[in-house]
Structures are given as C-alpha cells and as structure tokens.
Amino acid sequence: MAKVIIKTYPNKQVRINHLSLYNFKNHAEIKIDFKADITCITGKNGIGKTNILDAVYLLSTCKSYYNAIDYQLIKHGETICAINADFSNGQQYDLQMQIENGKKKKLKKNDKFYEKLIDHIGLINAVIITPGDIELVLGLSEDRRRYIDICISQCDRVYLNCLSEYNKVLDQRNRQLKLFAQHRHFDEILLDSFNAKLIPAGKYIFDKRVEVLSKINGYFNEYYQTITSGSENVSLRYDSDLLHQNFEQLLRENTDKDLALERTSKGLHKDDLVFEINGYPLKKFGSEGQSKSFIIALKLAQYRYLTEVLNTPPILLLDDLFEKIDEQRAQQLIDLISTDKFGQILITDTHEERVRKHFENALKSINFVGL
Helix, strand or coil: CCCCCCCCCCCCCCEEEEEEEEEECCEEEEEEECCCCEEEEECCCCCCHHHHHHHHHHHHHCCCCCCCCHHHHECCCCCEEEEEEEEECCCEEEEEEEEECCCCCEEEECCEECCCHHHCCCCCCEEEECHHHHHHHHCCHHHHHHHHHHHHHCCCHHHHHHHHHHHHHHHHHHHHHHHHHHHCCCCHHHHHHHHHHHHHHHHHHHHHHHHHHHHHHHHHHHHHHHHHCCCCCEEEEEECHHHCCCHHHHHHHCHHHHHHHCCCCCCHHHCEEEEEECCEEHHHHCCHHHHHHHHHHHHHHHHHHHHHHHCCCCEEEEECHHHCCCHHHHHHHHHHHCCCCCCCEEEEECCHHHHHHHCCCCCCCEEEEEC
16 A cells, blocks of 8 residues: 655644534534544434534635535525634634625624635635535536635635636626627727736736645645555646746737637636546546545645645545445545544544444544434
C-alpha cells in the first residue's frame, strides 16, 4: 500500500463543540454536543442526518452544499430558520445564522453581525465528501470550477475578492454585449473598460489555480494509490484558455464572436479539470467504484492542501460514505483518516454497528448520536 505522509497540527485545531438548529430543513429543533474527535450521527434515511452536516458546512462557507436557494433551507410551512454553533480554533466563536424568507441571510460572530458574509469565509474551514460528489466526474465544468474555487477561497482572501470582482464584471460585460446587439451599436472603448477590470482579476485567479492545482495533484495521486492499493494510474489536469494565450489577447481576438453570441465566450469562467484513468477520460471509461475513489482522493487532497496552508486541519464531513463504496475501500479510507493526523470528523450512517467495526482500531475518540 502506498504511504501518505502528512504533518500533525496539535495547536489551533478547528472544532465544532455545539450545534443548535431551528426550523432548518426538516429539523424543527435539535441540539447536538460534539464531545469526541469523531462524531457519528446515525438514523434511518430521510431523518435529517445530512442536514446536520450541511448546517456545519453552511457556517463554514456561508453557502449550503445542497441547496442553491436560501429559502429552501427553511422548514416547510415556516418563514425563518436559525443555526447557532460554538466553534473554536484557538479562540472561541459563537456563530448565529438567520435565514428569513425574502431576505438576505445574516450571520453574527460573538453577537456582532458581519456587514459582508464574504468577510467570514476562512475563519472556520470544512471539507465535505458526499455521494453527490460523483457529479464532479459526471457533471458540468462549473461543478469542477466550484471545487477549486471553494478550496482556494477558504485560505486566500485575495483570490476570493478577485473571484467576486471577476464574476461581477463578467456579468456587466455580458449585459453590455446584449445591449450592443439590441441597439446595433458597438463601442470599443466601453468594452475595453470592462476588459481592463476583468484582466487583472482573471490573471490572479489563473495564476493561483495553476499553483494550487499543482500541489493538489501530488496529494491526490498519493491518496488515490492508498485508497485503491495502487491498482490504477490516474491524473488530474487543469484545462484553461490562458495556458496558451494571455487574457488580454484572448478577449481582443474573440470580440467579434462575443458580439455575435452576446456573451463572453473565453476566459476563466470556461476553465475545467480533466480527470483521466489509465490515460482515458474517467467519465467514459472509469467504473463507478473508480470514480468514487477518484472523488474521495480529490476531496482528501483539498483537505491536505488546506491543512498545509492554514497550519491546522479543517473539519471533515463524511456523508453516508459506507453506503456508496465497497468495504475494502471504505476501510482503507477509515484507516487513513482515523489517526491523529486528521482533525475533527463528523460522519453520518444508517448503521451504528458498521461504523463501530470500521473504527475499531482508530486512535481517536468516537461518539455516536442517534436521531
């Protein structure tokens, strides 16, 4: 078996100590204390185990992992929901999030509201692995871009701000392209003004993606070989127009195309990650088991990168993991994450006995919470 080497980080470890949910998804009210290094939340399907992990993820990234629209987080028949949690990462933080139908969500840290939610991202870091992550292989390029953007944004505020600026200016540029078509009038100087804002933000995003993906690629290969006992050759490749041409030239050479399509046809918003196994596209030639192992290794690489950069491990959220991969691969993963080289872990599963069996040799303390 390939051996993965990772540092230990005893100080400033990120932990959630307590969580309270009110009218969040299917939970009218629930309170959970996280007393151990590993907390396993067990219960039947549909009882709301995943929603607990999503609440933790929401307090980390300010976005639900499963619901793009905020009002979908409110329990059916209610108009408001709230999440309260006690976190620590060397300091204690009391976080309170409130989501009200028709209003922007609000977040308080130690009784003080954030003026902008973007200012919170990076304080409490978490990485989630779910059955739905298979869409990273099968889904659209935007799913794969979101993966790398979330990874970098949690530890690089400049990247997060550049991404916000890029998306804002891109939207403005696209609206202007539509206006050019409607009015049958093209103003080159006006379009150049949008390019001038788009280019510096895009350059930072591109350079950072190249740098981070180079590191993640190495971690990813180590983890994949560990989980699968080195049975396949896999690769992760960054695909971007900016690998072949600078952004300013790219925008200028595609002006006519953009005017015809009424949208920006080239740029960082078209980047993708290419997944291959034994030299072939994973999406077409990989088995379901290989794809799942690929995604787990990719998420663990994200976890490792954040750990290295932040000098402390994030919270690891594992949703319904044992239902979706074979027992051998599951045990390889558990042996890997249950040492003191990983931080706090929250797991959901339908069978407590199955989890106990997988973690019987773990060096971490484990607690079970039944729903």
